[in-house]
Amino acid sequence: MALRYRSVRSLLAVLVVLSGAVVIGGYVHAERTNDRVTGDPSIEQAFRSGDRSPVVAPRPNVTVVATDSNAFVADDNAAPRAQAELVAFAPDGRVYYYENRHTRYWDVDPVSGTDATVEFVYADHLEASECGGESVCTRNGVERVNLTTGERSGVFSRITPGKHSTRWHDVDRIGDDRLLVADIDGDRVFVVNVTSGLTEWEWDAQSDFGVASGGPFPDDWTHLNDVEHVEIDGRGAAMISLRNHDQVVFVGYERGLLEEWTLGADGDRDVLYEQHNPDYIPPERGGPAVLVGDSENGRVVEYQRVDGSWERSWSWSDERVQWPRDADRLPNGHTLVTDSNGDRVVEIDRTGEIVWSATVGFPYESERLGTGDESSGGQSAAALGLSSRSPDADAAGWSRLEAALPPKVVNGVAYLFPRWVGWIEGLAVLTLLVALPTLLLVEYRRAGVTVGVRSPLRFDRK
Ligand SMILES: [Ca+2]
Numbered sequence: 409m410a411l412r413y414r415s416v417r418s419l420l421a422v423l424v425v426l427s428g429a430v431v432i433g434g435y436v437h438a439e440r441t442n443d444r445v446t447g448d449p450s451i452e453q454a455f456r457s458g459d460r461s462p463v464v465a466p467r468p469n470v471t472v473v474a475t476d477s478n479a480f481v482a483d484d485n486a487a488p489r490a491q492a493e494l495v496a497f498a499p500d501g502r503v504y505y506y507e508n509r510h511t512r513y514w515d516v517d518p519v520s521g522t523d524a525t526v527e528f529v530y531a532d533h534l535e536a537s538e539c540g541g542e543s544v545c546t547r548n549g550v551e552r553v554n555l556t557t558g559e560r561s562g563v564f565s566r567i568t569p570g571k572h573s574t575r576w577h578d579v580d581r582i583g584d585d586r587l588l589v590a591d592i593d594g595d596r597v598f599v600v601n602v603t604s605g606l607t608e609w610e611w612d613a614q615s616d617f618g619v620a621s622g623g624p625f626p627d628d629w630t631h632l633n634d635v636e637h638v639e640i641d642g643r644g645a646a647m648i649s650l651r652n653h654d655q656v657v658f659v660g661y662e663r664g665l666l667e668e669w670t671l672g673a674d675g676d677r678d679v680l681y682e683q684h685n686p687d688y689i690p691p692e693r694g695g696p697a698v699l700v701g702d703s704e705n706g707r708v709v710e711y712q713r714v715d716g717s718w719e720r721s722w723s724w725s726d727e728r729v730q731w732p733r734d735a736d737r738l739p740n741g742h743t744l745v746t747d748s749n750g751d752r753v754v755e756i757d758r759t760g761e762i763v764w765s766a767t768v769g770f771p772y773e774s775e776r777l778g779t780g781d782e783s784s785g786g787q788s789a790a791a792l793g794l795s796s797r798s799p800d801a802d803a804a805g806w807s808r809l810e811a812a813l814p815p816k817v818v819n820g821v822a823y824l825f826p827r828w829v830g831w832i833e834g835l836a837v838l839t840l841l842v843a844l845p846t847l848l849l850v851e852y853r854r855a856g857v858t859v860g861v862r863s864p865l866r867f868d869r870k
């Protein structure tokens with residue numbers, strides 16, 4: 409009995425010490441290596457006070473990054489890992505523009521014909537008084553901002569009732585008056601005329617998919633997170649990312665679902681696993697090809713259309729990448745990758761080497777101004793002859809262990825904790841949360857037993 413107590417106590421003590429050391433070590437390491445991270449108030453203060461010292465390496469053209477923040481922000485008032493923000497870096501590496509007025513930021517796109525004006529998708533979680541009878545609601549909208557002057561204007565917005573979660577993650581402008589909107593809440597894509605306010609076209613996923621497919625119906629069935637206007641065989645279509653169906657579909661405005669064009673299949677995770685932000689590269693730039701953040705697989709991939717089917721033509725990942733949600737092919741053949749749980753935006757060259765990197769807390773999407781919207785200035789990997797890259801097989805043991813865990817576990821841990829907490833520190837925190845109370849309980853009960861046995865003996869002696 410005593411032996412068992414001692415071994416249980418020793419085991420718990422070792423777990424507490426080890427996990428505590430991992431957490432403290434991770435924190436100290438993060439503090440030491442802390443290049444300035446957006447979401448850090450010092451960036452905002454520096455920008456507002458006019459401090460224009462560089463925070464990232466120089467790189468031609470302005471780079472704009474939109475970030476969302478972690479689950480705690482949506483659900484309670486706990487400190488966020490990174491404040492949601494829109495940040496732009498100037499070519500010399502200083503902060504060119506900064507704002508954090510909205511609850512979340514999602515897609516950002518350059519406005520064509522301008523040097524440094526963007527349109528972005530935002531969400532604002534509203535209070536009951538603004539929700540017309542509901543206890544919560546969210547305003548989803550599109551706003552335009554001139555990054556040079558800070559001049560802003562609202563483009564379009566709607567309120568999603570009853571939900572404190574953000575339901576538009578992407579919009580594609582298709583003319584002076586019209587936006588193509590990816591509506592997660594409605595599992596649909598629609599074209600809205602922002603001048604008249606009228607919906608001019610709509611595709612509802614229910615018209616082509618059964619509700620047994622994808623995610624939980626109706627709560628988060630398709631998680632339809634991206635849409636792009638494309639031309640297929642000379643006619644207009646919407647390319648749509650059905651994240652929870654692991655597939656990208658093409659829907660002609662007049663032709664409906666173009667089934668033979670579908671990339672991926674529900675649950676076929678070798679092709680795509682809950683992807684974000686597919687970009688279409690047309691035949692005239694070496695396609696048809698689709699460059700996409702294959703998020704749960706921890707890579708960015710490209711598929712090339714060959715004889716009427718999709719073939720993987722390129723993939724990129726390194727030891728750090730975790731849950732990438734955007735990749736843009738640039739005119740110089742490089743690729744701008746938004747590595748959400750890796751807390752960075754990186755530009756990789758044609759050989760897969762990182763040539764520029766910005767540390768940014770939990771980025772969603774990035775654009776390099778002057779290179780076209782998303783990948784619209786870039787060529788396909790096949791045309792460029794890009795080399796694929798995968799993590800170094802000789803990487804540290806932690807990476808191999810991480811690779812052996814289900815991606816959802818790793819990404820889930822990374823999503824929940826502050827940015828310096830990697831998945832290993834996250835597991836250590838969880839271990840500490842279980843081992844420490846258990847150790848205290850064991851000690852307490854042991855002490856209780858001791859009192860219960862000795863007191864009567866002492867009492868007897870009297
Ligand atoms: Ca964009």
Ligand SMILES: [Ca+2]
Pocket residue numbers: 515516517578579580581
């Ligand atoms: Ca867009």
Ligand SMILES: [Ca+2]
Pocket residue numbers: 685686687734735736782783
């Ligand atoms: Ca993209």
Ligand SMILES: [Ca+2]
Pocket residue numbers: 734735736773774775782
């Ligand atoms: Ca992008």
